[in-house]
Amino acid sequence: MSNQVSNATRWYSTREAVKAAVGLKGADYNSQIDSQIEAASEDVERLLASRGTPVSFIPITETHIYGPIPQNRPGRSDWAESENPWRYGGLTRNLQVDDLLAVTTIKIDEDQDGTFDESAIATTEYELLPRNSEPKRTISMTDYGTTYAWPARSRVQIVGRWGYSDDTKAAGALAEALDTSETGVDVTDASLIDVGDTILVDSEQMFVSERSTLTTGTTLNDTLTADENDVTVTLASGSAVKQGELILLDSEQMLVVAISGNNLTVKRGVDGSVLAAHSTGITVYALRTLTVVRGVNGTTAASHDTAAPIVKYVPPSDIQEYVTATAIAHIKQMESGWTGQISGGEGGVEVRMVDLFYLKRSIVEKYGRVTL
Numbered sequence: 001m002s003n004q005v006s007n008a009t010r011w012y013s014t015r016e017a018v019k020a021a022v023g024l025k026g027a028d029y030n031s032q033i034d035s036q037i038e039a040a041s042e043d044v045e046r047l048l049a050s051r052g053t054p055v056s057f058i059p060i061t062e063t064h065i066y067g068p069i070p071q072n073r074p075g076r077s078d079w080a081e082s083e084n085p086w087r088y089g090g091l092t093r094n095l096q097v098d099d100l101l102a103v104t105t106i107k108i109d110e111d112q113d114g115t116f117d118e119s120a121i122a123t124t125e126y127e128l129l130p131r132n133s134e135p136k137r138t139i140s141m142t143d144y145g146t147t148y149a150w151p152a153r154s155r156v157q158i159v160g161r162w163g164y165s166d167d168t169k170a171a172g173a174l175a176e177a178l179d180t181s182e183t184g185v186d187v188t189d190a191s192l193i194d195v196g197d198t199i200l201v202d203s204e205q206m207f208v209s210e211r212s213t214l215t216t217g218t219t220l221n222d223t224l225t226a227d228e229n230d231v232t233v234t235l236a237s238g239s240a241v242k243q244g245e246l247i248l249l250d251s252e253q254m255l256v257v258a259i260s261g262n263n264l265t266v267k268r269g270v271d272g273s274v275l276a277a278h279s280t281g282i283t284v285y286a287l288r289t290l291t292v293v294r295g296v297n298g299t300t301a302a303s304h305d306t307a308a309p310i311v312k313y314v315p316p317s318d319i320q321e322y323v324t325a326t327a328i329a330h331i332k333q334m335e336s337g338w339t340g341q342i343s344g345g346e347g348g349v350e351v352r353m354v355d356l357f358y359l360k361r362s363i364v365e366k367y368g369r370v371t372l
Helices: 015-022 031-050 317-335 352-368
Strands: 060-066 092-109 128-130 136-141 157-160 168-173 184-186 198-201 203-221 230-234 248-249 252-260 263-267 283-294 311-312
Touching: 015 031, 015 317, 031 317, 031 352, 060 092, 092 128, 184 203, 317 352
Parallel strands: none
Antiparallel strands: 060 157, 092 136, 092 157, 128 136, 168 311, 184 283, 198 203, 198 311, 203 283, 230 263, 248 252, 248 283, 252 263
C-alpha cells in the first residue's frame, strides 16, 4: 500500500514539446496544453496501477506499508523458492513491493498493535532484487533472527524512493542562492528546462510551472531590420547566451541556432512573436527565471547556493511520446468537436485515436505487471 503523491506536479511531457510537435504558437493554448499534459500523465499512472502496481516515472519519496505477512506453515519445508518465491521452508522470505529505487528505512510491526518498531532493520539483513537492474521489486530477508524470514502476521513499513527510473540529464546551474520559500528561480541556461520539467537541486525536487525573462547581462551591438532573413545578431558578448535558448529583444522572441564569437544565428519571430526592427544597445533577455513548486514528490524545500548544479528528470521516451501524443490528440479533437477532422475540405487532417490505443497497449505490456 502506498500513500502516492498527487501527480499534478509530475508530468511526462512539456508544454514546449507539445507546441513544437504541432506548430502551436503564442500563449493562447498554454493553459489547455498544460491541462492535457497533466491529465495524460495521470492517465498513464492510473492505467499501470490498474494492471498491478503503482508506477511513477519520476521518483517519489514516501512511505509504503505491506502486510500482514502470511502465517508460517510448518510442515511445508519442502516448498522450494522456485515454486513459490514468497515462501522458504514454510516461511515468507521474499516480499514483493512496488517499483523501488532506494530504501531509507524498513520497520516491522510484529505484534499488530499499529506501531512500527523503533529500531529499523539493518541493511545487512535484507537484499533488494533484482541485483543488477532497477527498479527493485522484491526485498529478500537474508539474516533476520534465526528464521531468515519476515515475521508471520507482521506488517512492514518501508520509507524509500519509489519509481520505475530516476534517469536525469544536466540542466545548467542556479544563477542565484535560494532560501526555502522562493518560487522564482534564476538559472544559467534557458535552453535546457521547459514548463512541465521536474528538476533536482541537491536533494530537492522542483516542478517548473512557468518561465519568464531575465537579463543575460549583454546588449545588442548592431541593428536588426524587421526581416526574417536578417538572422545574424551581434552582441556585446556572445558568451552571455547559450545555443538553443529563446532570447527576447524588445518584444520579439528569437531562437539561438548557432553561436560564433559574438555573432548569433537565430530564427526570428518565434512562438507567435512579431518581427520588428531593433536598435543597438538594447538589453538581451532570455527565459531564465523559472516559476517552480518547491519540495515536490516527497522531497523537502531547502536552501541552495549559487551555482548549485541542476539536473532534470527524463522519463522513458515511450512514456513521453504517449503523453505528448495524447495531449495533442485531445486538443485537436476538442477543436473538431470530436469528429476526428481538423480543418475542412481537401486539406483536412484526421486525428486517429486508434493509434493511441496501440501505443497505450504497448506501454501496458512493457511496464505493467500482475501483483502476486
